[in-house]
Amino acid sequence: MLEAAKYNKLLINGEWVDAPSHFPVLDKFTGETIAEVAAATEDQVNRAVAIAKEAVEGEIPAPHARSAILYKAAQLLDQYKDAFRDVMVAEAGFTLIDAANEVQRARLTLELSAETAKMLCGHVVPFGAHPGSEKRIGFTVREPVGVVCAITPFNSPLNTVLHKVGPSFAAGNPTVLKPSSLTPLTSGLLGHVLLEAGMPAAYLHIIQGEGDVGELLLKHQDIAFYTFTGSTRVGRIIQQHAGLRRTQMELGSIASTIICEDADLDQALPKVINAGMRKAGQVCTSVQRLLVHESVYPAVVEKLTALAKTMKAGNPKDDSVKVGPMITEAAAKRAEEWIKSAVEAGATLHCGGSREGSVLQPAVLTNVPETASVWCNEAFAPIIAVKPFSDFNEAIATANNTPFGLAAGVFTKNMDRAMLAMRKLRFGTVQINETSSARADVMPFGGVKDSGFGKEGPHYAALEMTIERLMVLNP
Numbered sequence: 001m002l003e004a005a006k007y008n009k010l011l012i013n014g015e016w017v018d019a020p021s022h023f024p025v026l027d028k029f030t031g032e033t034i035a036e037v038a039a040a041t042e043d044q045v046n047r048a049v050a051i052a053k054e055a056v057e058g059e060i061p062a063p064h065a066r067s068a069i070l071y072k073a074a075q076l077l078d079q080y081k082d083a084f085r086d087v088m089v090a091e092a093g094f095t096l097i098d099a100a101n102e103v104q105r106a107r108l109t110l111e112l113s114a115e116t117a118k119m120l121c122g123h124v125v126p127f128g129a130h131p132g133s134e135k136r137i138g139f140t141v142r143e144p145v146g147v148v149c150a151i152t153p154f155n156s157p158l159n160t161v162l163h164k165v166g167p168s169f170a171a172g173n174p175t176v177l178k179p180s181s182l183t184p185l186t187s188g189l190l191g192h193v194l195l196e197a198g199m200p201a202a203y204l205h206i207i208q209g210e211g212d213v214g215e216l217l218l219k220h221q222d223i224a225f226y227t228f229t230g231s232t233r234v235g236r237i238i239q240q241h242a243g244l245r246r247t248q249m250e251l252g253s254i255a256s257t258i259i260c261e262d263a264d265l266d267q268a269l270p271k272v273i274n275a276g277m278r279k280a281g282q283v284c285t286s287v288q289r290l291l292v293h294e295s296v297y298p299a300v301v302e303k304l305t306a307l308a309k310t311m312k313a314g315n316p317k318d319d320s321v322k323v324g325p326m327i328t329e330a331a332a333k334r335a336e337e338w339i340k341s342a343v344e345a346g347a348t349l350h351c352g353g354s355r356e357g358s359v360l361q362p363a364v365l366t367n368v369p370e371t372a373s374v375w376c377n378e379a380f381a382p383i384i385a386v387k388p389f390s391d392f393n394e395a396i397a398t399a400n401n402t403p404f405g406l407a408a409g410v411f412t413k414n415m416d417r418a419m420l421a422m423r424k425l426r427f428g429t430v431q432i433n434e435t436s437s438a439r440a441d442v443m444p445f446g447g448v449k450d451s452g453f454g455k456e457g458p459h460y461a462a463l464e465m466t467i468e469r470l471m472v473l474n475p
Contacts, residue, residue: 007087007188008037010044010208013051014201019044023210025185028093028325028358029315035091037184039209045216048205052147052174053222055202060144060172063117070114070166073197077107080193084158084186091183092157093325093358095316098279106159109441112458113166120171120462125470137473142466144172145246146224149217151178151238153229154327155282157186159441164227165194165204167461173225174203178217182327184208218242225465229284232404232450248454248464250446252378253284253406255436256399258421259300260392261293263411267433269300272384273307275409275437277362280313280326281382284451285407285429285437288379290386291395297388304364304386305350311362313382323382325358332358335381339363342372342385352382378404392417396424406447409435427451 008025009016019038027034040048061069077084084106085099094102122140127133150164157179168175179187191206207213217223218241225246228238232252239247257275259268276287292300316324326332332355339353342365352363362382368375374385389395399408407429410421418432428447431438439445444460446452454464 007185007192008035009188010038010040011188011191011195011204011206012044012048013205014195017044023181025091025182027090028327029317031329031357035185037181037208040207040213042216045207045213045220048176048207049147049217049220049222051202052176052205055174055200056144056146056172061200061203063120063172066169066172067114067117069194069198070110070117070170073194073199074107074110074114076193076197077103077110080189083189087185087189088157088183089316089324091185092154093316093327094279095321095324096319097322098316098324102156102158105441106162109159109162109458110166112442113162113170113462116167116458116462117170119459120466122468125472135475138470140468140470142171142463142468145465145467146173147222148173148175148225148227148465149178149220149223150175151214151217151226151228151230152180152187154180154182155279155284156229157183158190160229161187161190163441163456163458163461165190167458168227168465169199169203170458171462171465173465174205176205176207176217176223178207178209178213181208181210227454227461227465232452235452246464248446248456248461249452250284250406250454250456251404251450251452253404253447253451254288254376254378254402255285255407255409256289256291257287257409257435258392258395258399258411259290259292259296260410260412260414260417261295262413263296264413265296265300265303268411269303269307271435271438273304273311275435276384277308277311277323277382278437280323280360281362282327282380283437285439286380287384287409287435287437289375289399290384291389291398292386293395294388294390297386301350301364301366301386304384308351308362308364308384311382313359313361323359323362326360326381327358329358331381332360335360335379335383338373338377338379338381339365339383342368342374345369345372347372347374347385376402392420393424396421400424400426403450404447405449406451407431407436409438
């Protein structure tokens with residue numbers, strides 16, 4: 001077993017505790033068990049939430065103290081980067097480059113959260129605008145929302161976790177973290193790092209487990225805020241349980257990128273292939289639909305296919321591999337079946353699509369019927385479906401023709417076209433001369449429609465995790 005096996009316990013009030021039952025965590029390439037992870041009991045869930053609630057009702061660490069802890073954690077990531085790399089390569093199937101990028105981004109997310117902790121504030125209310133109130137003085141202050149429950153996905157087991165835990169602590173909230181049962185070990189290692197950085201024991205609890213643990217957290221009325229990244233189906237369940245309590249949801253997606261006739265293909269296509277294939281395509285903003293103007297369509301298909309063939313797939317421990325395994329063999333089989341079904345329905349497969357275990361060779365498809373699953377459902381796999389268009393409005397309509405709306409990209413040198421895309425594309429993020437999958441951790445990030453609501457990005461997430469209270473001084 002890996003060294004990662006020691007990160008298999010629950011974290012409750014600063015102590016690492018075991019549980020009566022366990023679940024296995026697999027190496028995503030070999031399929032071997034690398035750890036048996038404690039599955040929290042109902043009593044353990046209740047204890048974690050109760051301690052977190054006591055913390056937020058007591059003396060909250062000062063903003064400068066919270067900032068110092070988050071900065072210290074960012075520095076510690078440098079010391080632990082090899083450990084994080086090894087854990088994520090094993091339990092998430094990340095390639096070495098994907099794992100290194102995840103750690104680098106996580107460090108910045110912690111630093112941004114540290115800066116946010118010191119800068120959260122309210123604003124002055126202009127009472128002079130209201131006749132009869134001009135002598136009043138009013139201002140708002142931001143207070144912690146309460147116990148935050150963070151439910152996180154397998155495809156970003158470090159940075160997405162910190163996009164929730166970091167802003168939550170920056171805002172003064174204790175967090176109960178439930179990581180994906182497919183990738184819980186990274187959160188365990190992160191817990192060690194945050195405690196070493198000085199995180200108060202009551203402010204971070206890691207409650208691992210499968211279905212029952214999630215249900216217990218959703219039913220717990222002492223949780224004030226849920227932040228979730230995952231499927232739209234699960235997001236709806238969480239929202240039903242949350243009721244009037246506040247939530248932030250980053251849900252499903254079918255992301256499009258549009259390449260116009262004036263696009264710089266040498267700039268665009270390397271970005272597209274990386275955005276479609278990194279993390280084995282298991283990214284919510286991964287380029288799934290590529291819409292290409294008919295005048296450059298043949299060239300794009302040829303060049304994209306050639307680039308896809310250079311994306312070596314296989315053992316993520318091999319530094320020449322660009323595409324690692326998918327999260328489970330079942331997920332890889334499903335994607336393989338979707339490709340075969342599309343081809344049977346008339347699609348052309350230019351490369352890839354074959355599977356060995358949980359590794360799927362990167363696929364480029366054209367002539368895909370709009371009823372095919374690789375077009376109308378979220379693939380979450382290394383698959384790019386390319387379709388030509390003759391009119392830009394047609395491309396916008398095609399991109400919008402999905403229940404989701406997380407992110408879109410447009411490559412063009414035409415400012416009028418860029419402005420039209422900004423107005424007409426119904427997505428939370430519209431990137432010009434970038435793919436749908438470009439993300440800077442400082443920016444507000446979130447979707448519309450069935451892709452959810454609320455914003456990530458440390459400053460924006462911290463605002464969501466606070467209560468803005470109005471204070472009025474009357475003469």
